[in-house]
Amino acid sequence: MPGEEYIELYKVLKVQAMIGGGGEAKFVISEGKVTVDGVVELRKRKKVREGEVVAFNGESVQIVTAP
Structure with a gap:
């Protein structure tokens, strides 16, 4: 069903190689350095x-989902 697929925010940074690893991704998110749709997001596991x-x-x- 559409809309049920998601990935946690810290995993996006890791999978897209925007950051070195999961721990570093969680840190930069908690520091307010990551945005989702232009809004600062502090939840590491945001869907x-x-x-x-x-x-x-x-x-x-x-974000795009696989067919």
Whole structure:
């Protein structure tokens, strides 16, 4: 069912190689350095869904689900 697929925010940073590892990803999120759709997000395990844009350190990625 659409909208039920998600990935946790810290995993987006790790999988997209925007950060060195999960621990570092959790740290930069808690420091307020990551945004989701232009809004600072402090929840490391925030469920990011298709269509949302995650940005960190000048890089951004739009979430898409596999067919």
